[in-house]
Structures are given as structure tokens and as C-alpha cells.
Amino acid sequence: MRLYDRPYLILGATTLIWAGNAIASRLAIGHVSPMVLTTLRWVGTLTLMIAIAGAAFRSEWPVIRAHWKWLAVMGVVGFTGFNALFYISAVYTTAVNIGIIQGSIPVMVLAGAYLVYRTPVTGLQAMGIVVTIAGVALLAARGDLAVLTGLGFNLGDLLMLIACLGYAAYTVALRERPPISPRPFFLGLAIVALISSLPLVGIEIAHGTAQMPDLRGWLIILYVAVLPGFVAQLFFMRGVELIGPGRAGLWVNLVPVWSAVLGPLILGEIFAWYHAVALLLVLGGIAIAESGRR
Known part of the structure; x- marks a missing residue:
């Protein structure tokens, strides 16, 4: 059986690549600035997407043009906004923290679907949401109750939390996705992401904080453009095709696990007791919520 027909290998590789994005974002510090990284990532990903989906994009252009405003909002929130906040x-904050907070997206989507569409939420799902939120709060507070009461959160954790809330909103809104095939749809969002990232890099240049990539910076850009930006997207779409969106979505829960392994292994980050507890709460909350699925 070909690799592309093995859903578990594909989805496992997808989550490993996504966790690697957090590692790459930390390795980029001092070698390329966040907004330059964001823009050049989309240059690379867009180039690859045009090669494989350009013809289909042109054939579906009438439908894409009719829904361009919706695509613009989705691209800004789900792609540009998420990645810009992710890299900032x-x-x-650490890659371990980024991965654990990113792992809370599934329950954010669950809560968002209830708020927007009144999708029924069972008691177990509600409990899972509360447990996951507790895990994220513990992580942001670094295990210190005084941080919670004094609101002295790490700026990076708060930015990552906002990024995940935005991506959850994007995911919930996908329910209203227009009738566009997956690859042309992704190409359209990538075009929006590149265009909307240009003002951000302009602000970085105006403030004198822009840093063009050195050799290591270019290698990081190559990684995030090709693997998280391109390969992982195609792999995830293939995984959904093979086993369905519900079962494929559960694999996102592996991202914080991979991050908890890769952060200390590659970056030498500390894995403290509150990381372990937060990881258990986030994964446990998701498990509880999933056990309550209709």
C-alpha cells in the first residue's frame, strides 16, 4: 500500500510537521523577523499551490470571484492573522507552550459552533471545554496562582491564545464555505494571505525591526513554506478524504504531544511540572469532549 493511502501515517506526519512549525518559529529568532517570515512563507507556499492548483483555480474562477469577500475575511483571519501572531x-514564549495552547483549538471550535450555530453540546463536552480551559490557564500562569490573580500573563502565551481563537473562528466559519474545490479554495486563501501580510511587513520595516533572512533564516522559510504551509495541508486533506473529518480532526491532539517532545529535545527548553499538568488537562479535556460527541 502506498504511503498516500495510509491515513494514520499521513496524519501522524501532519501533526509532527505542525509541531515542527513551533520549533521553527523559535529557531527563527535573530535570523528573520516575524513579519518577514510570515510574508516569505506565503510567497513560497503560494508558488507551490499555483503549480498544482492553478488550472483548477482558473476553471472555478467565476465561483471564487462571486465569493471573494468571504475568502478575503477567511484568509486574513485564518491564515495571515494566525501565522503572524504565531511567529510573534x-x-x-516557548515552543512547548505554543504547542500546548495550539492543542486547545478543537474545544474552541466546539464552543464556537455552539455559540454561532447552537450546535448541541452535551454535559461531557461542556466538561471537556472547562478542563481544557483550565489547562491553558495553568500554562499561561506558569503554575503560579498569583499570576492568575494579578493577570501577569506571558505576552507570547496571550498572543498564541488569540491566534488560536482566530483560527477556531475560521474553522467554525468553514461551515459556510462556498462550493469551491479544496485545492483552488486553499490557493485563494493563500493569495489573500500573501497580500494581507504585506502591510504587516511594511509596519515592521517602518519601525526598523524588520530583519531579512540569513542562511538559517532562508532554511527556516523553506521549511515553513514547504512542510507546514504546503505538504501538511495536502496530507490533512488526504487524511480527511480517507477516514472523514471527525476522525481526522482528533489527530490534531497530537500537536502538543510532539511539541512537548521536540521543544526540550531540539531547543533545550525546560519541561516543568505545570507543562505536564497542562498537557494532561488539555488532552484530557479533549478526550472528555470527544467522548460526548453525538
């Missing part, structure tokens, strides 16, 4: 947060 890496300046202030």
Missing part, C-alpha cells in the same frame, strides 16, 4: 508569540 515565539519571541516571548
